[in-house]
Each structure stands twice: as structure tokens, then as C-alpha cells.
Amino acid sequence: MKKKVIIPHRGVIALDIIDSLKGIGLETILLYSPEDSQSLPVKLADKSFKFYSSRLEDSYNDMEAIIDKALELKADYIHPGYGFQSENPEFDHLCAANNIKLIGPGASVLETVQDKIRLRKIADKLGIRVLPYSQLIKTPGDFESASISHDNRYPMLVKPLKGSGGRGIKVVEFKKDAQDRAAKMLKREDNRKQGLFLEEFFPFGRHIEIPFIRDIEGNILFPPEIESSLQRRFQKIFQESPSVNISENLRKSLYQNTQKLIEAIDYIGLGCVEFIVDNDTAYFSEINPSIQINTLIPEIHLVSNFIKKQFAVFNGELLHRVDGVKIVKPSHHVLLVSLMAENPFDHFQPSSGTVTEFYSYSTIRNIFKTYLYTGARVSPLYDPYIGKIVTFSSRRDHSIGAMRNFLSNITIKGIKTNLAFIRYILQDESLARGETIIDFLNLKCDFSRRKKREADISIAAALFAAAFHVENRNKNYKAKLETMKQPGFFKRLFNRM
Amino acid sequence: MKYKFQVENRSFEVEITINATFHSETTLEINRGRYNVSVGESDENGVKSFMVNNKLYPFELERDPEGYPTGIYVNGDYYPASLLKIDKLFYYKEKPLMSSKSGIVKSFIPGYIKKIYNRVNDSVNEGDIVLIHEAMKMENEIKAPKPGIIKTLGVDEGDNILANHLLFEIE
Numbered sequence A: 001m002k003k004k005v006i007i008p009h010r011g012v013i014a015l016d017i018i019d020s021l022k023g024i025g026l027e028t029i030l031l032y033s034p035e036d037s038q039s040l041p042v043k044l045a046d047k048s049f050k051f052y053s054s055r056l057e058d059s060y061n062d063m064e065a066i067i068d069k070a071l072e073l074k075a076d077y078i079h080p081g082y083g084f085q086s087e088n089p090e091f092d093h094l095c096a097a098n099n100i101k102l103i104g105p106g107a108s109v110l111e112t113v114q115d116k117i118r119l120r121k122i123a124d125k126l127g128i129r130v131l132p133y134s135q136l137i138k139t140p141g142d143f144e145s146a147s148i149s150h151d152n153r154y155p156m157l158v159k160p161l162k163g164s165g166g167r168g169i170k171v172v173e174f175k176k177d178a179q180d181r182a183a184k185m186l187k188r189e190d191n192r193k194q195g196l197f198l199e200e201f202f203p204f205g206r207h208i209e210i211p212f213i214r215d216i217e218g219n220i221l222f223p224p225e226i227e228s229s230l231q232r233r234f235q236k237i238f239q240e241s242p243s244v245n246i247s248e249n250l251r252k253s254l255y256q257n258t259q260k261l262i263e264a265i266d267y268i269g270l271g272c273v274e275f276i277v278d279n280d281t282a283y284f285s286e287i288n289p290s291i292q293i294n295t296l297i298p299e300i301h302l303v304s305n306f307i308k309k310q311f312a313v314f315n316g317e318l319l320h321r322v323d324g325v326k327i328v329k330p331s332h333h334v335l336l337v338s339l340m341a342e343n344p345f346d347h348f349q350p351s352s353g354t355v356t357e358f359y360s361y362s363t364i365r366n367i368f369k370t371y372l373y374t375g376a377r378v379s380p381l382y383d384p385y386i387g388k389i390v391t392f393s394s395r396r397d398h399s400i401g402a403m404r405n406f407l408s409n410i411t412i413k414g415i416k417t418n419l420a421f422i423r424y425i426l427q428d429e430s431l432a433r434g435e436t437i438i439d440f441l442n443l444k445c446d447f448s449r450r451k452k453r454e455a456d457i458s459i460a461a462a463l464f465a466a467a468f469h470v471e472n473r474n475k476n477y478k479a480k481l482e483t484m485k486q487p488g489f490f491k492r493l494f495n496r497m
Numbered sequence B: 001m002k003y004k005f006q007v008e009n010r011s012f013e014v015e016i017t018i019n020a021t022f023h024s025e026t027t028l029e030i031n032r033g034r035y036n037v038s039v040g041e042s043d044e045n046g047v048k049s050f051m052v053n054n055k056l057y058p059f060e061l062e063r064d065p066e067g068y069p070t071g072i073y074v075n076g077d078y079y080p081a082s083l084l085k086i087d088k089l090f091y092y093k094e095k096p097l098m099s100s101k102s103g104i105v106k107s108f109i110p111g112y113i114k115k116i117y118n119r120v121n122d123s124v125n126e127g128d129i130v131l132i133h134e135a136m137k138m139e140n141e142i143k144a145p146k147p148g149i150i151k152t153l154g155v156d157e158g159d160n161i162l163a164n165h166l167l168f169e170i171e
Helices: A011-023 A040-044 A063-072 A089-096 A108-114 A115-124 A175-185 A190-196 A248-266 A293-302 A306-314 A396-407 A419-426 A452-483 A489-496 B090-101
Strands: A003-008 A026-032 A049-050 A157-159 A170-172 A196-200 A206-213 A221-222 A228-232 A234-241 A269-278 A281-288 A325-327 A334-339 A357-358 A367-370 A387-395 A409-415 B001-009 B010-015 B024-030 B033-043 B046-052 B055-063 B069-074 B077-086 B104-106 B113-118 B129-135 B138-143 B148-153 B166-170
Touching: A003 A387, A011 A040, A011 A306, A011 A367, A026 A040, A049 A175, A049 B055, A063 A089, A063 A206, A108 A234, A108 B148, A115 A248, A115 A367, A157 A175, A157 A190, A157 A221, A170 A175, A170 A452, A175 A196, A206 A293, A206 A367, A206 A489, A221 A248, A221 B001, A228 A293, A234 A293, A234 A419, A248 A269, A248 A281, A248 A325, A248 B001, A269 A293, A293 A306, A293 A334, A293 A367, A293 A387, A334 A396, A334 A419, A367 A396, A387 A396, A387 A419, A396 A419, A409 B055, A452 A489, A452 B001, A452 B033, A452 B046, A452 B055, A452 B069, B001 B166, B033 B055, B046 B104, B129 B166
Parallel strands: A003 A026, A026 A049, A221 A325
Antiparallel strands: A157 A170, A157 A196, A206 A221, A206 A228, A206 A269, A228 A234, A234 A334, A269 A281, A334 A387, A357 A409, A367 A387, B001 B010, B001 B077, B024 B033, B033 B046, B046 B055, B055 B069, B069 B077, B104 B166, B113 B129, B129 B138, B148 B166
16 A cells, blocks of 8 residues: 655645655645645645645644544655744654654754754854854843853844744844844744844855755765855845855865764754854854755755655665765756745735736756746735746856846746846846855845836836727727617617718 | 826826727837837737737736726836826826715816716715716726715716816715
């Protein structure tokens, strides 16, 4: 009998998991919320079951409901994807108690990784330089004693202890600001329960990630590093691999530190270690213990499916052709951008609705993963993330060119997307020079100060005039038809003649 | 017809003959440039794209809740746009008529009363269409500015009226 895997997820990652695990002979069972009942994952999964409500805590975050369904269907595995409950050790405990395997690094690792302060203490003991951080803040009174080492250098970040996906992180510029912000954030119950902490912020630094897979015998596969400095509201917009901003020595030390750390916490499976690099000094930041949006980048470097790899390693298989530590040399320069349903012309307001028209044209050098199709609905309830686009080429400038070219081949109507925003970033000269810093979007490339070309404005004007004229004409024509349909119209016309 | 409009805070004027359907190529003169425009694709909802100088441009009009165009998306880029005048007629002139809360509704432009939906003593809700006022081949839906009962109706179907003529009063 086929083994069964439960996928309580939505969007692109659900599609990825369904596709990959179907390919190795598993029966894929999707759990979806009523809001997503017309989405693409439902169409592709072997079987789909609906949650009774669209609220997050009653659907994708409802651990009991997921476990109940898994028991009812006698499922063998649950793949949590990313976000939702994927980084929650309690969920792993619950699965283990019910004899279901949760695909991931296991509860003990998740517990260590989730607590960012504890993880940094472990890294510190191993001799890895960690990002300066403060003690835990649980009440506004704790703020006074919370300090980063001996000098509090601003700007700093206020972060929830167990947050993920960039949610709830705020930049603070001075002490009063930090105090107010912390007090405000502590009004939320989950922040009060977990606590907050302060962290040094490097606006001119770079954000480097080292993806890895480690099997039960301790063999480690290291794909090339990923630079994801360009972030908007702490969500990665543009990522590239390899990074053009780190030296060979630093790269080596990043791999060594990653190896030391994941061996110390006995991490088995797929993950990603984040570092902040400032002036050729790397500071350890955190570990992402699940599959990520940017897992697509190592997949391209290795031409291999990492969800399948993750599944194999999880089941105790050894990594193929990896003996000890294998560091993969980059074969291409890979770029990844995140497509969001946000309106860049209106303060990045999330946009929802029905996609009335969607088409694109791909080449051999790009991959476009999205759950959109003509007629798809983008729900206002969830993250505005709608897809990712990868291009790769042997040279960085060619990759950027290919990406720009591909973005102009995409048409999405009915919802607003950040395509224009990404296109604006890609044509920036400082990006072409590789000056990708963490605060790039504020310091180097501000979308609100964008200039439009005169020729484009004239064309827009021509289109606007023509569109209005035709619409108005059709409206009058339709009105005329309506009057003709009224009884007695032709009789009156005849009489007048 | 002469259209005057704004795109990206720049004002433009263009003349389009009233019969132009853009099914065959029509030349528009904008900003001292000449643009040959024809319909690219269209469906039951209207035109989806135009051919401008032999390049296809898919576009989408952005509208405010009342249906007035406020901007245009071309190639994913957004241009704020608004129509100012058609011939000598101010396009936005009828707008304050709808926002007036007094209950007395007067015509702002001369025209023709095409259809009346609500008669005297009918109760209406805010935003209900009371009558259709046609001016310069443009049909304007005249809506009730507040909920209430129509007390007086100053016009009848088929009337030709001047500006500032009482259309109806709501109490």
C-alpha cells in the first residue's frame, strides 16, 4: 500500500511538496481551508480535505485537527512546509505521541533552534562570533536591565524570541523609541509569553545564509551560500547565490562555523544557517529549521529536488555521493525574486481578488513557481506571497538581464503585484555593482523617488484617451440598444417617418 | 471630441472623432507626438489591450467606487490619470451633485432626462439611482444623496433641461 503524507499547507510550497512526494510514490493528502477550496494545490493533490473554518487557528495552525485527520486516514507522515506549525516543537511531540512522523529535524532540535537566545549562547560557547543580543524582556520593566554588551549602539532591532518569517521585527533608532516599541509589542499576549530581545542592527551589513543537509551518519552537503540582504519589512525580496561580497576566507569560516554548530546540536535534515556579515566579520544570527522559499536556489546549483532529499534523509537514507563534508562549487549565478500581491504604488497594501488574466513565457534559464492561474483567487486572509521566480546564468549581469527580461514577459491582471517594484530594483546601478546591503531599499534605491520616462507617459496618455473614448462609445451604443428593445420603438420610428 | 486629461500630473489634449471605434488604426496626436492606435484584444467586458505604433500594450483602468477612471496600469506600471474635460464640458462637474447631503438635487449641465426610476412618494436609499440625465452623449446616473422619500420631482422623462434646474428633492 502507498504510504500517506498529510500536507496542511497552501500556496507554492504545498504545490512543491505535492509534486515532489507524489513523484516518489506517496499518496499526498492536502488539508485546506474553505478559503482555498479553489486553489491549485487542491486540484493537484491525490486527496484533499477541508478544514471547517478559514481562521488560521482553526485551519493550518490547528494542531489537533491536523492530527485527528491524520489518525483517521492512517497517515504515515506530515510535511509541515514552512511557516505555520513547521518550527513548533510541540507539534512534533504531539505527532510522536500519535505515532505519526513529522518531517523535520525533530523536537529537540526545534526547541533549541526556536529559542534564539539559547541558540546564540550555544554558538558562543563553540567559539562562533554571534550577533550582539540582549537578555530576554518579558515585562516593560525588564527593559532597563536589557543591554547589548557594554555599549548600546543604535539602531537596534526589537525581535520576538520565537518569531519567524520576519514578523514582528522593528528597527529602533534611540533608547526612548526602543522602550516605547518594546512596551507596545508586549501588549500582545504571545509576545508576553515568549518575551522579546534586542539585537544589533547593521544597515550596511549583508545577510548571508548557508543551506545544508546532514544525514544520520553526519555527512554534510553544503550548497553554495545565498545572499539575501535585500529585504522589505524583513521579508526577502531579492536573493542571489553565490554572494559577490564575501571573501574566500570568510566563506570557508562560514562553512566551518555552520558545521561546528549543527554538529553540536546534532541537527539531522535540511536547514539553513543565517549570518550577518559586516566589514568582513560574520556574526551568527539564527537557524531556519525548515524548507525555505530559497531552497530553490540550491536545487538549481545541484539540479536536484531538495524535498525528496529531505524526505530521504529523514527516513535514514545516506546522502548520495557525500562522504564527510562536501562543499558544492556554484555552477551558475542564481537569482531569486519573490512575487507578492502588494500594490507598490499604494504603500505596499496587500491586494486580493480574482486573477482575470495571467500568462507568462519561460525560457530554459528561468523557473516561475506560482499558484496563480486565470481565475485563481488571491485571499485577503493570508500572506500576500504568490510566487517566486528564478533565473540563472554563468554571469551575474546576464542573470540580472534574464530576470528583467522574464519579468516583462509576465502579465497578471485583476490583482496588483510588486512586479514594477522588482523591475525597478533590477535596473538599479548599485545593484549591478553588487552593493547589496541590508538597508538597500531605504538608502540606495527608494521606490517612491522613481522617475518615469516621458515616452512611457505619452503612451499611457494615448491608451487612457483611447480606452475612455471606446468605453464611452460602447456605453452609449448599449443604451441605444436598450431603447430599441422597448416595446413600440419601431412603431414610433415608423410613424415619425 | 476633444478630451482634456491628466496623466502623471501632466495635462494632455487629444481630439478623437466621435465615430472612431479604433477597429482600424486611428492616429492620435499627443504631446506633439503621433500615435497610431488600434484595438488589440477585446472581450465582453471591453477592450483589454491596444496596439500603439504596432506594439501591443495590455492595460487596466483603475476606477474609484463611482466608476470614474483614476489611473491606468500599463505593463505593470501605474500612472495616475483623470479626465478633466470632454469638449467644453467639465467631466467632474457632476460629482459635487452626488455628495450634496441637502436633499435638493439640481442639474449641473444642460441635458435630457432619459429615464426616471423613482417617482414622487417613493422611498429611496442613499446611492439609489433616481434618474438618468444625458448630456453630451454621456449618461449620468443621478443618485439619491441621502435616504428618504422623494417630495418633489421637477422633471419628466424626455424633458430637455438647462443647468441648475431642480431635478428632485428628498425629505
